[in-house]
Amino acid sequence: MAIILDTDGLTGETYRGYLQKLLFTKLAASLTGEQFIGTSATGTQDLATGTNAGDLPAQKGLFYQRKTEKWLEQLNASIFISFKRMLKTNYPLKQVLIIAGEEQLHDEKMVRSATAIGIVSAGLHQVFSEKYPDLLSKTIRINGILDERMPVYTTIDDIRETVASGREYFILADFNLTPETLTTLLKGFSAFKKMLHSSWKFMLVLRSEETIRRMDVEQLLSNYKYREDIIVTNEDLLAEKLRDAYVLVSMDGSERLPLPVIEASRGNTPVIAPETLTLKQIFGDTIVYPENNTSEAIGKMLMKMYKDENFRQAQKKKLENRSLSSGWEDTMLALSRLLRIESKEG
Numbered sequence: 001m002a003i004i005l006d007t008d009g010l011t012g013e014t015y016r017g018y019l020q021k022l023l024f025t026k027l028a029a030s031l032t033g034e035q036f037i038g039t040s041a042t043g044t045q046d047l048a049t050g051t052n053a054g055d056l057p058a059q060k061g062l063f064y065q066r067k068t069e070k071w072l073e074q075l076n077a078s079i080f081i082s083f084k085r086m087l088k089t090n091y092p093l094k095q096v097l098i099i100a101g102e103e104q105l106h107d108e109k110m111v112r113s114a115t116a117i118g119i120v121s122a123g124l125h126q127v128f129s130e131k132y133p134d135l136l137s138k139t140i141r142i143n144g145i146l147d148e149r150m151p152v153y154t155t156i157d158d159i160r161e162t163v164a165s166g167r168e169y170f171i172l173a174d175f176n177l178t179p180e181t182l183t184t185l186l187k188g189f190s191a192f193k194k195m196l197h198s199s200w201k202f203m204l205v206l207r208s209e210e211t212i213r214r215m216d217v218e219q220l221l222s223n224y225k226y227r228e229d230i231i232v233t234n235e236d237l238l239a240e241k242l243r244d245a246y247v248l249v250s251m252d253g254s255e256r257l258p259l260p261v262i263e264a265s266r267g268n269t270p271v272i273a274p275e276t277l278t279l280k281q282i283f284g285d286t287i288v289y290p291e292n293n294t295s296e297a298i299g300k301m302l303m304k305m306y307k308d309e310n311f312r313q314a315q316k317k318k319l320e321n322r323s324l325s326s327g328w329e330d331t332m333l334a335l336s337r338l339l340r341i342e343s344k345e346g
Contacts, residue, residue: 123255191299
């Protein structure tokens with residue numbers, strides 16, 4: 001029996017691709033006795049050993065139905081797991097849809113065609129339950145997907161010296177940054193700079209062009225008063241950049257798994273982020289929530305972090321004393337039961 005992983009277009013450069021790679025890698029590593037087949041050869045390269053690429057039928061719409069059934073039958077497939085589509089086929093196949101963002105909920109046909117549904121955060125699960133209360137029995141939570149040990153830093157360099165000209169800096173590393181949220185952030189940083197008259201920096205880590213292009217960022221910055229204090233960078237040495245930041249600021253107010261916040265918390269970097277059900281459930285009061293997501297509120301919280309070092313150190317201590325609940329094993333057990341697969345290790 002084979003488990004088909006929808007690896008077509010898999011990339012770590014988008015929010016969904018980041019989660020997709022993590023989940024597929026963990027699945028392949030945990031269910032060691034199962035045969036895993038990817039829908040794309042390029043998509044299996046970074047996954048666990050033993051994950052092969054199948055000879056995917058020619059695509060039209062989802063796939064040609066007859067060719068898909070023949071392909072699945074040849075592979076003796078039992079399960080199909082995807083973040084973006086369900087197969088149109090009469091072949092007896094359990095199809096699992098992983099929901100990582102609210103936009104997926106708008107495709108009702110896809111959601112209802114899934115045999116089982118995995119949802120990556122508490123808040124997203126609540127949104128789903130309001131829209132599809134009749135489908136709750138088909139869902140499981142997989143919010144433990146990122147529970148891992150502290151990353152190993154590849155360099156001991158102080159990013160403040162090598163990237164930020166020796167200055168303290170705030171950092172933003174959202175996947176779904178938009179021109180609107182970036183504009184709000186820049187106005188908030190302007191308010192902070194006007195109050196402080198300092199040489200502090202703000203580092204923008206561009207992780208994805210799903211919602212904003214680098215040229216759009218440069219355009220917004222072209223007339224920005226404090227352009228010289230904005231550092232536009234990529235994900236290289238991201239763990240170190242997060243570790244050495246004064247504060248992480250997230251502008252993502254959606255009910256998705258808060259990847260940048262989780263990543264920053266591993267290095268005990270204080271966080272300012274919009275309050276969501278998911279963030280409150282995972283972090284409680286260990287991170288700071290502004291009154292609202294306006295530029296004024298952002299500027300006020302940046303200044304509070306700067307002026308009240310005791311408050312900032314208290315936030316760091318809370319993060320040090322709080323460990324993210326280790327949910328991956330429970331997630332795997334739930335997913336295994338849902339798929340009626342028993343891990344050969346457990």
